[in-house]
Amino acid sequence: MPRPNSIIPRLALAIGTSLALLIQLSAHAALTISSTRVIQPSDRQSTSIVVANPSQRPYAAQAWINTEADDNTTAVPLIASPALFRIDPAGEQTVQLNRLPNNLPQDRESVFYFNLQEIPQADDKPTNTLTIALRTRIKVFYRPTQLKGRPQDHLQDLAWSVQTLEGKPHLVVDNPSPYYFTFNQLTLRSAKGSEKIDGRKMAIPMGRQTYPLKTSTVQDGLKVDFTTINDYGGLTPELSRPVERP
Known part of the structure; x- marks a missing residue:
């Protein structure tokens, strides 16, 4: 007859295995961004990024710009608009990065990050799928126009x-x-x-x-x-x- 203390670990293992089979973990980004980096010339009022949804379900998304250190309290010279939006399946959304007044160095580049946070929409059908809302970050280089050459x-x-x-x-x-x-x-x-x-x-x-x-x-x-x-x-x-x- 199995000892009581040997049944508990095996029971926990069986439960864990069953849960693993029931839950499908989706850990890949559903939304795509049109570029892997953005160059923002200092004399241009705005640049644009196209966010696409190639999936078969609608998504809401939040967009913002922050520092390399992922600090959301430090002021940055750009603002993403719209900051919150919905994209239907096979749809696209253009996000403008609008320049704000700033005193950034004019003799060198400065770097910031564009963030895109996916917000999956609720599904009416019951499901065992656990969806992770992922965030994508790409570099935004603020480039003074007085910098010449490539x-x-x-x-x-x-x-x-x-x-x-x-x-x-x-x-x-x-x-x-x-x-x-x-x-x-x-x-x-x-x-x-x-x-x-x-x-x-x-x-x-x-x-x-x-x-x-x-x-x-x-x-x-x-x-x-x-x-x-x-x-x-x-x-x-x-x-x-x-x-x-x-």
């Missing part, structure tokens, strides 16, 4: 080095240009091998960005291979640049 023309100006910070090796990039750079691929290479680096942190304009390394690299002949994402969401040609070391 951002990718400044990629050769990035200065790379390996430095020890707080006792650990880091790849360091100094960006003298007025543009942000988002890395799609970032690899440190040496005669002994290579290390792919998490390059989600952007190279900031007229500033420094650091990337922790898994291994210590003190040998000569270091170089970094990288591609970046351009204004249209495409990739720039791969570049290979020398890396200085202490």
Whole structure:
């Protein structure tokens, strides 16, 4: 005869398995955005984003703009309109990003984020589906009109080095240009091998960005291979640049 204390875990497992079979978890975004990034020139009153609903159910959506730190209390120079809307199946909604008075730097880009929060509509039919309302974020680059040329023309100006910070090796990039750079691929290479680096942190304009390394690299002949994402969401040609070391 099974012991009472052995029945409880098996019963809990059976209940959990049954619930898992009954509940279908939907964790993919239903709404799509027309671009992966937005460039907002400082002399343009507004830019637009098209939100589409390719699904077979209606959705409400909330749109807003905030900071890179996902801070909704800091004032931002753009406002999304409409901020709340409904999209029917196969429908679209144009969202305007309207410029507000601001005192942002005019010698470099500033970055903000457009947020789109899905709000699924209630279904009259009973269902065992658990739907997760997802939020999508894309970068919005506020670009002063006095900045001339293309951002990718400044990629050769990035200065790379390996430095020890707080006792650990880091790849360091100094960006003298007025543009942000988002890395799609970032690899440190040496005669002994290579290390792919998490390059989600952007190279900031007229500033420094650091990337922790898994291994210590003190040998000569270091170089970094990288591609970046351009204004249209495409990739720039791969570049290979020398890396200085202490």
